[in-house]
Amino acid sequence: MNPIYALIAERAKHACEYCHAPELVFNFPFEVEHITPVCRGGSNDPQNLALSCRSCNLRKG
Numbered sequence: 001m002n003p004i005y006a007l008i009a010e011r012a013k014h015a016c017e018y019c020h021a022p023e024l025v026f027n028f029p030f031e032v033e034h035i036t037p038v039c040r041g042g043s044n045d046p047q048n049l050a051l052s053c054r055s056c057n058l059r060k061g
């Protein structure tokens with residue numbers, strides 16, 4: 001698991017930062033994703049990371 005997950009999940013209060021679905025209703029932990037992808041110059045800073053549920057993550061592609 002991403003070591004920064006705990007920090008991001010705490011900040012997001014364990015809810016998806018896009019659709020605000022609570023992590024609790026899913027049977028697996030949310031994923032930490034980059035708002036600006038690393039390949040496009042995004043950093044690994046918490047400011048560039050968001051807790052995302054699977055559907056938001058997939059939608060974003």
Ligand SMILES: [Zn+2]
Nearest residue numbers: 016019053056
């Ligand atoms: Zn979501």
